[in-house]
Amino acid sequence: MTTEPRRQQILNLLEKAGTLNVNELAESIQVSLVTIRNDLDDLAKEGLLQRTFGGAAFSHRTRFNRSFRERITAKRGHRTPNPDDAQIKEAIMGAADETYFLVDSSKYSHDCLTGFARLRDVDLTIIDSHLSRSKAAILEAAGARFCLVDVAKANLDREAADPNAEQSPSRDKAKAL
Numbered sequence: 001m002t003t004e005p006r007r008q009q010i011l012n013l014l015e016k017a018g019t020l021n022v023n024e025l026a027e028s029i030q031v032s033l034v035t036i037r038n039d040l041d042d043l044a045k046e047g048l049l050q051r052t053f054g055g056a057a058f059s060h061r062t063r064f065n066r067s068f069r070e071r072i073t074a075k076r077g078h079r080t081p082n083p084d085d086a087q088i089k090e091a092i093m094g095a096a097d098e099t100y101f102l103v104d105s106s107k108y109s110h111d112c113l114t115g116f117a118r119l120r121d122v123d124l125t126i127i128d129s130h131l132s133r134s135k136a137a138i139l140e141a142a143g144a145r146f147c148l149v150d151v152a153k154a155n156l157d158r159e160a161a162d163p164n165a166e167q168s169p170s171r172d173k174a175k176a177l
Helices: 003-017 022-029 033-045 060-067 083-095 133-141 151-161
Strands: 019-021 050-052 055-057 071-073 077-080 100-103 114-117 124-128 146-149 174-176
Touching (some): 003 019, 003 022, 003 055, 022 033, 033 050, 033 055, 077 083, 133 146
Antiparallel strands (some): 050 055, 071 077, 146 174
Protein backbone atom coordinates (compact mmCIF):
# COMPACT_ATOMS: atom_id res chain seq x y z
CA MET A 1 0.00 0.00 0.00
CA THR A 2 1.38 3.42 -0.93
CA THR A 3 1.70 6.33 1.48
CA GLU A 4 -1.43 8.34 0.64
CA PRO A 5 -3.96 5.45 0.81
CA ARG A 6 -2.28 4.17 3.99
CA ARG A 7 -2.56 7.55 5.66
CA GLN A 8 -6.17 7.84 4.55
CA GLN A 9 -6.82 4.45 6.17
CA ILE A 10 -5.14 5.63 9.40
CA LEU A 11 -7.44 8.65 9.51
CA ASN A 12 -10.50 6.50 8.83
CA LEU A 13 -9.55 4.07 11.63
CA LEU A 14 -8.99 6.93 14.05
CA GLU A 15 -12.29 8.54 13.12
CA LYS A 16 -14.09 5.29 14.02
CA ALA A 17 -12.11 4.38 17.14
CA GLY A 18 -11.25 7.82 18.54
CA THR A 19 -7.78 6.76 19.72
CA LEU A 20 -5.44 3.94 18.73
CA ASN A 21 -1.91 2.98 19.68
CA VAL A 22 0.85 2.32 17.17
CA ASN A 23 0.67 -1.45 17.68
CA GLU A 24 -3.05 -1.52 16.83
CA LEU A 25 -2.52 0.64 13.75
CA ALA A 26 0.48 -1.35 12.52
CA GLU A 27 -1.44 -4.60 12.92
CA SER A 28 -4.58 -3.26 11.22
CA ILE A 29 -2.70 -1.86 8.23
CA GLN A 30 0.02 -4.53 8.23
CA VAL A 31 3.03 -2.23 8.19
CA SER A 32 5.96 -1.72 10.55
CA LEU A 33 5.85 0.32 13.73
CA VAL A 34 8.41 2.70 12.21
CA THR A 35 6.14 3.33 9.21
CA ILE A 36 3.13 3.99 11.45
CA ARG A 37 5.11 6.37 13.67
CA ASN A 38 6.37 8.30 10.62
CA ASP A 39 2.84 8.48 9.19
CA LEU A 40 1.41 9.67 12.51
CA ASP A 41 4.11 12.33 12.84
CA ASP A 42 3.48 13.62 9.31
CA LEU A 43 -0.30 13.58 9.74
CA ALA A 44 0.05 15.43 13.04
CA LYS A 45 2.19 18.09 11.33
CA GLU A 46 -0.61 18.55 8.80
CA GLY A 47 -3.06 19.00 11.68
CA LEU A 48 -4.99 15.88 10.75
CA LEU A 49 -4.66 14.07 14.09
CA GLN A 50 -3.34 14.57 17.58
CA ARG A 51 -0.35 12.54 18.68
CA THR A 52 -0.62 10.81 22.05
CA PHE A 53 1.95 8.82 23.99
CA GLY A 54 2.34 5.64 21.93
CA GLY A 55 -0.39 6.43 19.43
CA ALA A 56 -2.78 9.04 18.09
CA ALA A 57 -6.23 10.48 18.66
CA PHE A 58 -8.85 11.71 16.26
CA SER A 59 -9.26 15.46 16.57
CA HIS A 60 -12.49 17.28 15.81
CA ARG A 61 -10.28 19.64 13.81
CA THR A 62 -9.37 16.70 11.58
CA ARG A 63 -12.54 16.92 9.51
CA PHE A 64 -11.89 20.59 8.79
CA ASN A 65 -8.20 20.19 7.96
CA ARG A 66 -8.78 17.04 5.92
CA SER A 67 -11.31 18.73 3.67
CA PHE A 68 -8.79 21.40 2.69
CA ARG A 69 -6.09 18.99 1.53
CA GLU A 70 -6.45 20.07 -2.06
CA ARG A 71 -4.56 18.31 -4.76
CA ILE A 72 -3.81 19.44 -8.29
CA THR A 73 -2.98 17.46 -11.39
CA ALA A 74 -2.26 18.90 -14.81
CA LYS A 75 -4.71 16.63 -16.61
CA ARG A 76 -7.52 16.69 -14.09
CA GLY A 77 -7.23 20.08 -12.40
CA HIS A 78 -7.93 20.92 -8.77
CA ARG A 79 -9.23 17.98 -6.76
CA THR A 80 -10.32 17.11 -3.24
CA PRO A 81 -10.91 13.81 -1.44
CA ASN A 82 -14.45 14.76 -0.38
CA PRO A 83 -17.27 14.96 -2.99
CA ASP A 84 -19.33 17.25 -0.73
CA ASP A 85 -16.43 19.68 -0.49
CA ALA A 86 -16.08 19.61 -4.27
CA GLN A 87 -19.72 20.68 -4.68
CA ILE A 88 -19.29 23.51 -2.19
CA LYS A 89 -16.10 24.71 -3.85
CA GLU A 90 -17.76 24.64 -7.28
CA ALA A 91 -20.65 26.72 -5.94
CA ILE A 92 -18.30 29.25 -4.34
CA MET A 93 -16.30 29.52 -7.56
CA GLY A 94 -19.51 30.03 -9.54
CA ALA A 95 -20.48 32.94 -7.31
CA ALA A 96 -17.02 34.55 -7.22
CA ASP A 97 -15.75 37.22 -9.60
CA GLU A 98 -12.19 35.94 -9.22
CA THR A 99 -10.75 32.72 -7.83
CA TYR A 100 -7.41 32.21 -6.09
CA PHE A 101 -6.08 28.95 -4.72
CA LEU A 102 -3.25 28.54 -2.24
CA VAL A 103 -1.66 25.11 -2.69
CA ASP A 104 1.34 23.46 -1.07
CA SER A 105 3.72 22.09 -3.75
CA SER A 106 3.61 18.66 -2.13
CA LYS A 107 -0.05 18.40 -3.21
CA TYR A 108 0.87 18.53 -6.88
CA SER A 109 0.37 15.33 -8.85
CA HIS A 110 -1.41 13.44 -6.05
CA ASP A 111 -4.75 12.38 -7.35
CA CYS A 112 -7.91 12.66 -5.30
CA LEU A 113 -11.41 11.41 -5.80
CA THR A 114 -13.35 14.47 -6.96
CA GLY A 115 -12.47 17.36 -9.25
CA PHE A 116 -13.92 20.81 -8.71
CA ALA A 117 -12.02 23.13 -11.07
CA ARG A 118 -10.04 22.97 -14.28
CA LEU A 119 -6.68 24.68 -14.06
CA ARG A 120 -7.62 27.34 -16.59
CA ASP A 121 -10.80 28.21 -14.63
CA VAL A 122 -8.78 29.52 -11.68
CA ASP A 123 -7.52 33.11 -11.96
CA LEU A 124 -4.36 32.41 -9.98
CA THR A 125 -2.95 29.43 -8.09
CA ILE A 126 -0.32 30.34 -5.51
CA ILE A 127 2.24 27.59 -4.85
CA ASP A 128 5.31 27.49 -2.63
CA SER A 129 8.65 27.60 -4.42
CA HIS A 130 9.45 23.93 -3.79
CA LEU A 131 7.56 22.99 -6.96
CA SER A 132 10.04 21.54 -9.44
CA ARG A 133 10.68 23.32 -12.75
CA SER A 134 9.42 20.29 -14.67
CA LYS A 135 6.11 20.28 -12.77
CA ALA A 136 5.82 24.04 -13.22
CA ALA A 137 6.30 23.58 -16.98
CA ILE A 138 3.57 20.92 -17.04
CA LEU A 139 1.15 23.22 -15.20
CA GLU A 140 1.97 26.09 -17.53
CA ALA A 141 1.43 23.91 -20.62
CA ALA A 142 -1.95 22.83 -19.19
CA GLY A 143 -3.08 26.46 -19.04
CA ALA A 144 -2.63 27.11 -15.33
CA ARG A 145 -1.95 30.65 -14.20
CA PHE A 146 0.22 30.48 -11.10
CA CYS A 147 2.96 32.12 -9.12
CA LEU A 148 5.56 30.62 -6.85
CA VAL A 149 6.20 32.12 -3.43
CA ASP A 150 9.63 31.78 -1.87
CA VAL A 151 8.42 31.11 1.67
CA ALA A 152 11.90 30.77 3.18
CA LYS A 153 13.05 34.10 1.75
CA ALA A 154 9.83 35.82 2.83
CA ASN A 155 10.27 34.49 6.38
CA LEU A 156 13.95 35.54 6.52
CA ASP A 157 13.10 39.04 5.25
CA ARG A 158 10.30 39.35 7.80
CA GLU A 159 12.51 38.13 10.66
CA ALA A 160 15.19 40.68 9.74
CA ALA A 161 12.61 43.47 9.75
CA ASP A 162 10.73 42.34 12.87
CA PRO A 163 11.81 39.18 14.73
CA ASN A 164 8.48 39.11 16.62
CA ALA A 165 6.30 39.29 13.48
CA GLU A 166 3.86 36.49 12.60
CA GLN A 167 5.38 33.95 10.19
CA SER A 168 3.33 33.83 6.99
CA PRO A 169 4.30 34.35 3.33
CA SER A 170 4.02 37.82 1.92
CA ARG A 171 2.23 38.63 -1.32
CA ASP A 172 5.04 40.93 -2.41
CA LYS A 173 7.45 37.96 -2.35
CA ALA A 174 5.52 36.12 -5.08
CA LYS A 175 7.14 35.87 -8.47
CA ALA A 176 4.96 35.01 -11.42
CA LEU A 177 6.12 32.44 -13.91
